[in-house]
Amino acid sequence: MNKKDTKRVVKEGYARIAKEQSCCSFACCQSNGVEYSNDDLRLLPASVFSLGCGSPLVYASLRKGETVLDLGSGSGLECFLASTRVGESGRVIGVDMVPEMIKVAKTNAEKGGYKNVEFILGDIENLPLSECSIDAVISNCVINLAPNKRRVFEEIYRVLNSSGRLVISDIVLLSELPPSVKEREDFYIGCVSGAMLKDDYINLIKQSGFKDVETVAETTFPLEQLSANTAEKLVKIASVTLQALKPQ
Ligand SMILES: C[S@@+](CC[C@H](N)C(=O)[O-])C[C@H]1O[C@@H](n2cnc3c(N)ncnc32)[C@H](O)[C@@H]1O
Numbered sequence: 118m119n120k121k122d123t124k125r126v127v128k129e130g131y132a133r134i135a136k137e138q139s140c141c142s143f144a145c146c147q148s149n150g151v152e153y154s155n156d157d158l159r160l161l162p163a164s165v166f167s168l169g170c171g172s173p174l175v176y177a178s179l180r181k182g183e184t185v186l187d188l189g190s191g192s193g194l195e196c197f198l199a200s201t202r203v204g205e206s207g208r209v210i211g212v213d214m215v216p217e218m219i220k221v222a223k224t225n226a227e228k229g230g231y232k233n234v235e236f237i238l239g240d241i242e243n244l245p246l247s248e249c250s251i252d253a254v255i256s257n258c259v260i261n262l263a264p265n266k267r268r269v270f271e272e273i274y275r276v277l278n279s280s281g282r283l284v285i286s287d288i289v290l291l292s293e294l295p296p297s298v299k300e301r302e303d304f305y306i307g308c309v310s311g312a313m314l315k316d317d318y319i320n321l322i323k324q325s326g327f328k329d330v331e332t333v334a335e336t337t338f339p340l341e342q343l344s345a346n347t348a349e350k351l352v353k354i355a356s357v358t359l360q361a362l363k364p365q
Contacts, residue, residue: 118300118302118305120264120265123264123305123311124214124264126302126305126306127214127262127305127306128214128215130302130305130306131191131213131215131217131218131306132215132216132217132218134168134218135192135215135217135218135220135221136217138164138166138192138221151167151169151170151171151172152171152172152175152334153172153174153175153198157198160201161194161197161198161225161229162197162225162228162229164192164221164224164225164228165192165193165194165197165225165229166191166192166194167191167192167194168191168192168257168258169191169194169195169257169258169286170257170258170286170287170288170308170356171257171258171286171287171334171336171356171357171358172257172286172334172358173195173255173256173257173284173285173286173358174195174198174199174202174255174284175334175358176284176333176334176358176360177199177253177255177282177284177360179199179202179203179207179253180202180203181202181203181204181206181207182203182204182206182207183203183207183252183253184203184207184208184209184210184250184251184252184253185199185203185207185208185209185210185251185252185253185254185255186209186210186211186212186244186246186251186253186254186255186276187199187209187210187211187212187254187255187256187257188212188241188254188255188256188259188260188269188273188285189212189213189214189241189256189257189258189259189260189262190211190212190213190218190222190236191213191218191221191222191257192218192221192222192225193211193221193222193225193226193234193236194257195211195255195257196209196210196211196222196226196231196234196236197225197226197229197231197234199234199255200231200233200234203233204233205232205233207233208233208235209231209233209234209235210234210235210236210237210246210251211234211235211236211237212236212237212238212239212241212244212245212246213236213238213239214238214239214240214241216238219236219237219238222236223236241256241259241260241263241269241272242263242264242265242268242269242272243268243272244272244273244275244276246276247276248275248276249275249276249277249278249279249281250276250278251276251277251278251281252277252278252281252282253281253282253283253284254273254276254277254281254282254283254284254285255283255284255285256285256286256287257285257286257287258286258287258288258308258356259287260285260287261287261288261289261308261309261311261312261313262305262306262308262311263311264311266313266318266321267321267324267325270321270322270324270325270327271325273325274325274326274327274363277363278363279363279364279365280362280363280364280365281362281363282360282361282362282363283322283327283359283360283361283362283363284333284358284359284360285358285359285360286334286356286357286358286359287312287318287356287357287359288308288309288312288354288355288356289312289313289314289315289318289354289355289357290312290313290314290315290352290353290354290355291314291315291337291353291354291355292352292353293314294309294310294312294352295352298310298340298352309340309354312354315355315357318359319332319359322359322361326363326364327361327362327363327364328361328362328363328364329360329361329362330359330360330361331359331360331361332357332358332359333358333359333360334356334357334358335355335356335357335358336355336356337353337354337355338353338354338355338356339352339353339354340352340353340354
């Protein structure tokens with residue numbers, strides 16, 4: 118798949134998921150990396166669904182009054198959890214490139230009465246936000262889907278305030294994928310085929326200017342949970358949560 122095809126496949130895949138409002142056998146949903154408490158989750162509207170592979174907000178240490186950006190906000194789960202943490206004086210912005218997903222998130226925001234949350238249609242490779250306008254960028258299982266990950270980290274760096282922080286959960290590879298997996302559109306939408314090797318991913322964050330890059334959570338799982346094919350069973354992938362700082 119070339120980069121243009123990849124974006125189309127991802128857009129069509131997540132438009133479908135937004136309409137069906139459910140996950141299936143994707144890596145994100147299989148990773149067991151979500152650690153939010155029932156106390157957090159029970160306050161959300163019932164129509165909010167998770168496609169995430171981790172819990173970035175557990176590590177983001179959000180404070181009242183902060184401005185938070187969620188990349189690939191899906192049905193809005195992280196944005197609504199962040200809304201309570203930053204309070205009325207804070208602001209939460211969710212960006213997603215799929216109009217159907219933005220519509221679901223906006224409906225959920227209305228249902229839950231979240232006044233400090235807004236959802237913007239946009240591509241995380243070209244954020245519709247001004248520079249140095251955000252205190253914390255969070256993301257849950259999204260950057261693996263972007264064909265140009267270097268560009269995503271450069272964009273995060275641009276919009277963060279100096280001393281701003283990045284806390285992201287994502288799927289990474291612990292060994293190279295066989296071509297049989299790499300070429301499959303369903304595995305791309307399912308957060309596997311677009312994933313990078315863990316060390317390359319961390320190096321990309323460092324090369325984009327971030328310091329203090331640290332893995333704060335990691336869950337490893339074999340691809341056999343997603344596939345019946347023997348060659349694919351040998352592949353190991355992980356859900357990681359990473360944090361990093363933009364230097365002053
Ligand atoms: C696996 S889902 C995760 C959704 C949400 N973060 C969660 O945890 O439930 C990936 C989301 O990222 C969005 N997405 C994928 N590529 C994107 C891009 N380049 N720019 C903006 N959103 C993107 C999809 O539309 C989808 O809503």
